[in-house]
Amino acid sequence: MSKFARDFWIRIGLPFLGIAAIGYWLAQKLTAINSLQTFKVLNIVGLSFDAAGILFLSHFVLRNPRLLKFAIGPVAEYTSAFFVAIPVGVMVSVHFGPGGPSHDLVQNIIYSTPVMFVMVASTMFFGRFVLSGDDLLIKDSEERVNYLGAFFLVAGIVTQLVAAVQDLYL
Numbered sequence: 001m002s003k004f005a006r007d008f009w010i011r012i013g014l015p016f017l018g019i020a021a022i023g024y025w026l027a028q029k030l031t032a033i034n035s036l037q038t039f040k041v042l043n044i045v046g047l048s049f050d051a052a053g054i055l056f057l058s059h060f061v062l063r064n065p066r067l068l069k070f071a072i073g074p075v076a077e078y079t080s081a082f083f084v085a086i087p088v089g090v091m092v093s094v095h096f097g098p099g100g101p102s103h104d105l106v107q108n109i110i111y112s113t114p115v116m117f118v119m120v121a122s123t124m125f126f127g128r129f130v131l132s133g134d135d136l137l138i139k140d141s142e143e144r145v146n147y148l149g150a151f152f153l154v155a156g157i158v159t160q161l162v163a164a165v166q167d168l169y170l
Contacts, residue, residue, distance in 0.1 A: 015078060016085045022089060023086035023090045024089040024092055027097065034101045036102035038166055041109055042114060042160070043159075045159050047160070053154075053156060056145050068141055068145060083119070087110055
């Protein structure tokens with residue numbers, strides 16, 4: 001196996017598959033709930049984004065150079081992968097896993113506009129702000145971690161607003 005292939009599997013492939021397996025398991029748990037409500041699931045997703053954004057924007061991380069390097073490196077990679085791989089695992093589960101009372105609702109949630117938007121935006125953001133290389137949009141580590149935190153915070157707020165509107169009107 002080449003060095004590139006080994007590095008890919010260790011750094012990206014295996015963690016992505018592990019996180020997707022968590023998404024598969026999570027979908028199985030959600031489909032088993034009899035009275036699942038969309039707005040509650042979206043609210044939890046939004047709070048998860050908010051927590052990631054606050055982690056990246058905290059001054060504790062920004063003031064410590066070692067933590068800043070760690071935050072913009074492995075933490076940013078796995079956090080971004082988390083918000084892409086979990087929905088992928090849920091998608092696999094709703095198509096190939098066993099059904100349950102809330103199967104159709106989980107399928108509607110995973111293919112909803114906020115979830116799809118965040119998956120696409122996370123993937124694009126990941127390539128331009130997180131991965132190392134010469135093609136980074138912003139070179140300064142502190143500025144990159146600020147943008148990453150702002151992205152997660154805004155995505156969380158928008159997802160929670162969608163959940164609030166669904167709670168009011170559905």
